[in-house]
Amino acid sequence: MEFIVDQQVQDIELPENLKLNTFLQEFHSECHHPECSFGFYGFAFGQSPFPVPKLIQNELVKNASKGAYAAVPGIPELRSAISKYNKYYFDIDVDPQRIYVGPGTKELIFNLLEILHGTVILPTPAWLGYLPQIRLLKKNYHMLPTGANRKISPNSLRKLGLRLQDRQKILILNNPHNPTGLLYDRLELEEIADVCKEQNILIISDEIYAQTTYDFSKFVSMGKIYPEGTFVTNGLSKSHAAGGYRLGYVIFPQNASDLQLQFKKILATEYTAVSTPIQHAAVAGFEISDEMNEYFTITRSIHEIMGEYTYNKLAEIEGVKITKPEATFYLLVNFNHYSLELQTAKITTSQKLSEALIVHPYHTAIVGGDSLVLERTDYSARIAYVDYDGGKVYENYKNHKPKTASEREEFAATNAPKIVAGIKMIKRFFEDIKKENLKNLKAKNDSLKITS
């Protein structure tokens, strides 16, 4: 039987997780080298390595019998806990009525894009998840490439805003930022907000990594700066290491109750509500407790140590440019210094760079440039520094907190041997590329000599 598929579905690209899975299956289902049985150094998947906090697990256990449908916007206890969580950690006053719970922020962002009329502004590089959503919904959109500092320039935003004819525009802000690990400070947010007010731009502020900010006092939510025009999304996936639970939330702007009704309608039309036992479990994750506080403190410290180590070691590779992460568990490394050598080696795109790095002897899984909404020939890669045993490392950190710079480096080296080895492999790869190139060059010169 022949099946006819809607065109916009055919046109969208594979989202990140599928791309990575397909990629790893295709290029790494088994190593073809006869003496190798090694898997790979995992710098690709954006998943927290830590265990789900015990008190969340305990609540899931206690609420396993809850088989009844939950209210569409979320159970009241959860909306109330999220409200208090936002007050305590992010200093935002949010009426629980402004909070909607969904099965992950991904779906909530999709739902927001469904209801909001207008052209989408997508700063790049970006998490790959937004683009297929925008395309599937056939929305008009414009990329907004960031400058050398990898942050949105208010001036460029203003210029783009002036060019766009739509009465309403939607900026997708991701702060802290995946894939760069960068954090916007208050002043930067204020400048962006000013342009947004002026140009009638709404903001979807994806703050899923907020709680991972290494110096947590530095994190400022756009919901505080521009409360009348910002939709803040956050959830359990990164800060609570429970991506698999599938629970996120969105805070609506102030005075948007008509819009909320439209949103509620969409949620009820598409998925009714989030799993009831999962919602009850999440309450414990958002309630203020010493246990959660300690969990956030320890996990963000470990992310920082691993990030520092990865940054410093990658920086030893000649010519690379790296973002210095202030949050998340990613950094963006730019290998364009090797463009010529890579092209000579027929590694003509960032996708091909990923493919070259995953095979023997390098075994290194990274996320290449085109998966970060960059040009295909931009040899940049996202490096996630989470390939270690989170449960064990958490305990090790708790038992003995590293203090000095050398203790911190030692901690990373001891606790994350795959990160150590993986970075060495990346280094070796570029050394090899260079050597290969010199050899080629020499061969070329030699052959030139012969023919001449």
Add this chain to the structure above:
Amino acid sequence: MEFIVDQQVQDIELPENLKLNTFLQEFHSECHHPECSFGFYGFAFGQSPFPVPKLIQNELVKNASKGAYAAVPGIPELRSAISKYNKYYFDIDVDPQRIYVGPGTKELIFNLLEILHGTVILPTPAWLGYLPQIRLLKKNYHMLPTGANRKISPNSLRKLGLRLQDRQKILILNNPHNPTGLLYDRLELEEIADVCKEQNILIISDEIYAQTTYDFSKFVSMGKIYPEGTFVTNGLSKSHAAGGYRLGYVIFPQNASDLQLQFKKILATEYTAVSTPIQHAAVAGFEISDEMNEYFTITRSIHEIMGEYTYNKLAEIEGVKITKPEATFYLLVNFNHYSLELQTAKITTSQKLSEALIVHPYHTAIVGGDSLVLERTDYSARIAYVDYDGGKVYENYKNHKPKTASEREEFAATNAPKIVAGIKMIKRFFEDIKKENLKNLKAKNDSLKITS
């Protein structure tokens, strides 16, 4: 701030669950009668009253620590269990690769409608959930009203198929059927399938109530009759009394692997995967076990007893027409016999009938005709017979199975006092309507006399 909402979002109606909630809040937040503190007789919500099976709960408890993202189509153990479940209960051979797990069949049906090109054919009456999805996706659609027997007529389907110009059409079949409780037999399904093959109509066969079929040997899946063109959806919500868990599945037609890839892309774009602990719990619900077998047997027997009771008692109301349920926990009752009296009492639509029944002294919540995709002036209502303590009634049934007709009636009367009282209220309402009408008629005649 003013927010601009996309037009198709504004145009869709509230889905059933929201409509009911809003309705109950509006018309029944508190009874205005000074001596009344009673809530309401719940014939409206379509939710199984039984506890979630213990072995599902136990597996959720065991898997509370599973915080990692699951594979997009579902975890392999679950797809394999669902495959065996379909073989054992529905006699369909399904490769696990044809099965996709989603957060409820509602969202899976939405996703199917997203990817499949073509005009949707919606037989009526229907569960209200389909229509807002079709409208939100701006799909062309045609209603297909059913005849006196409330079932799809193959001839009408053929005629409609011939009229529709689209190369591909999609029939939404709901079997067993919400709101009528009716079941299609093999011959009826074959006749529908023949028309579908001839007219290039795909079928989304929503079989969420399959397991509730009272004489289970009578249930036949459309996936068995028309495997090359049917998408079968089912899940935990009704048969496993776990609507709040949010887990459903779809079985793709044979030889649709390209289509499956498109579908997978949509799931990854919109929600990544279903909650991992919930998926592990669901495995126990779909694996073949004595415990689940007993659970299905007992729950469907209780639904049958309650359905029989409700049917017989409602039939005592003069002039009503009722579908005799063979599955589900619903029946459809038609009060059009009272159309004149209702109109005289200014109850001009089925919505107004619902409003009149919910207030003092009747306190009876039903789902009216326009929420069932019927004409607004069709005084039909869906009666859900689930307003009893499912846990207690389950135990009572297990301890002493009623055998004879009178034992069964006695069982319902003893175990579901709110159903008993609620039906009496409906009866009383129509008696009152009639009396009121006679009074009015008399008053009118009297006044006529005076003026004459």
